[in-house]
Amino acid sequence: MGDLEKAKQEYEETTQKLSDPELISSPEKLEELSRRYRVLKKTVEKIEEIEEIKRVISENEEIVKAREDSDLVMLAEQELSGLFSKKETLEKELKEISSGEKDDEKELNGPAIIEIRGGTGGDEAALFAAELFRMYTKYAQKNGWRTNILSLHSSDLDGIKEVIFEVNDENAFSKLQFESGVHRIQRIPETEKSGRIHTSTVTVVVLPKPTKTQIVLNPQDLKIDTFRSSGPGGQLVNKRESAVRVTHIPTGIVVASQQARTQAENREYALSVVRAKLLAAKLEEENAKISKTRKTQIGTGERSEKIRTYNFPQDRITDHRIKKNWHHIEKIIDGNIEEIIEELERQNKQ
Numbered sequence: 001m002g003d004l005e006k007a008k009q010e011y012e013e014t015t016q017k018l019s020d021p022e023l024i025s026s027p028e029k030l031e032e033l034s035r036r037y038r039v040l041k042k043t044v045e046k047i048e049e050i051e052e053i054k055r056v057i058s059e060n061e062e063i064v065k066a067r068e069d070s071d072l073v074m075l076a077e078q079e080l081s082g083l084f085s086k087k088e089t090l091e092k093e094l095k096e097i098s099s100g101e102k103d104d105e106k107e108l109n110g111p112a113i114i115e116i117r118g119g120t121g122g123d124e125a126a127l128f129a130a131e132l133f134r135m136y137t138k139y140a141q142k143n144g145w146r147t148n149i150l151s152l153h154s155s156d157l158d159g160i161k162e163v164i165f166e167v168n169d170e171n172a173f174s175k176l177q178f179e180s181g182v183h184r185i186q187r188i189p190e191t192e193k194s195g196r197i198h199t200s201t202v203t204v205v206v207l208p209k210p211t212k213t214q215i216v217l218n219p220q221d222l223k224i225d226t227f228r229s230s231g232p233g234g235q236l237v238n239k240r241e242s243a244v245r246v247t248h249i250p251t252g253i254v255v256a257s258q259q260a261r262t263q264a265e266n267r268e269y270a271l272s273v274v275r276a277k278l279l280a281a282k283l284e285e286e287n288a289k290i291s292k293t294r295k296t297q298i299g300t301g302e303r304s305e306k307i308r309t310y311n312f313p314q315d316r317i318t319d320h321r322i323k324k325n326w327h328h329i330e331k332i333i334d335g336n337i338e339e340i341i342e343e344l345e346r347q348n349k350q
Contacts, residue, residue, distance in 0.1 A: 004047045011040040032211075038170070039097060046094045053087045111209040112173040113276040117162045118155070119182065121200025126159025128185045128310075129202045131333055133163050136176070138335025145169040149259050150269040164255075164273055166209060173208045178344040180206045181307030188313070197313060201306075207276040208283070215275040215282075222274075223247040226263060246270040253277050322347045 014037045018030075060076040060083065067073055116133050118125035140147050151164040167176065183202045188195055225245045243258030244266040255277070257269040309318045310329055317326045317340070324343060326332060332340070 004044070004051060007040060007043045007047055011037070011044050014040055035170075042097045043094065046090060046097060050087060050090045050094065053083055053090060057083045057087065110170050110173055111166060111168045112176050113150070113164065113166055113207045113209045113273060114176065114179075115162070115164045115203075115205040115207070115273075116160065117203045118160065119201035119203050121185075121198065123155065123157055123159055124185070124189050124198055125200040125202055126155035126161055127157060127189075128183070128200055129160040129163070130158060132183060132202055132204065133160055133165070135333050135335055135337060136167070136179070137165070139337050140167050140169075140172070142335055143169065143171075143175075145172055150273055151255070151257050152259060166272070168209075173206065175341055175345075176206050177208075178206075178341070178348065179204050179307075181305040184306060184309045186309065186311045186313065205280075207280045209272065210275045210279040215278050217248075217271065217275065217278075221249050223249055224267065227258075242266060244270050246274055248274050248278070251278065251281070319344070 014033060018033055018037060057080065060080050063069075063076040064073055064080070114136060116129050116136075118129040121128070137147050146168045148166045148168065149163065150166060151162070153161040153163070155161045167173075181204060183204055184199060185202070186197055186199050189198050192198065223246070225247075227243045227245065242261065242263045243256065244263060245254065245256040246267070247254045253274055255270045255273040257266040257273070260266045260269060307319065307321055309320065310333070311318070312329060315327050315329055317329055317332060318324070319340065322343065326340060
């Protein structure tokens with residue numbers, strides 16, 4: 001059985017399994033099968049393209065070999081060069097599909113959990129945190145990705161002290177992973193009377209969102225407390241002990257959630273963040289084993305790493321890792337960060 005037949009057979013089997021109504025009661029299995037289905041679909045389509053190219057190459061080679069019509073031979077020879085190049089490209093793409101599946105297994109694909117915290121700069125840092133939150137949510141909306149706030153602590157003047165939110169799409173983490181680090185802003189605050197430029201910082205952490213099967217939590221390792229919500233949400237939220245605080249005892253990780261209306265939802269939100277932080281620690285440990293020669297120019301996304309400066313007086317955004325500038329800050333901060341993300345992806349591949 002050839003590669004195409006094998007892939008088609010597994011694709012059909014997976015499609016059949018996905019039609020089983022009992023899968024609804026097993027979200028982990030459904031997620032695993034859906035991921036495999038997407039990979040198989042791309043694989044089948046790519047192999048079919050390669051098979052068709054091979055067929056056309058064979059036909060042209062027969063024409064060249066026969067040498068019956070000189071004009072036809074010349075056209076076939078010219079076409080062959082492009083066909084071989086296209087075949088090579090398709091085979092490379094097929095390999096990338098397979099490689100992407102391996103990345104999935106390493107938990108480097110899928111939804112993301114983003115944590116944004118105001119750093120140095122007081123109110124101005126909190127305002128900048130709110131602007132970055134808006135930038136990422138608008139970018140997600142443009143891509144049709146669903147976002148969900150897990151935890152939010154507001155400040156005065158419509159700023160944000162800290163926000164943790166999910167971006168639910170299979171491409172979210174791979175696209176946003178290089179946003180981790182310290183973002184610095186330089187501008188004249190509205191409250192500044194002497195026209196002096198202030199510098200403030202915000203920390204962004206992008207974590208891959210693991211499934212329940214990827215990071216299994218032992219109930220004995222968890223301390224779960226409930227308390228009354230203090231944020232927005234109406235009387236029902238504020239009167240009941242719907243907020244949840246989860247402590248992972250072995251690591252000391254503490255996550256609180258009070259955004260949802262029910263205790264069960266807040267508990268699930270908090271556990272999602274705990275799983276994400278445990279996975280991040282696991283990946284960090286694995287990355288530490290990689291030799292420095294294999295680390296990318298883009299870096300590791302550590303909290304202390306200054307990655308980008310937003311200079312409003314000069315209308316310039318600078319990414320310090322790749323030493324590249326962009327202008328039109330207002331447009332970019334309105335969610336149009338595609339150029340920056342694409343450039344970071346390109347540099348990382350190099």
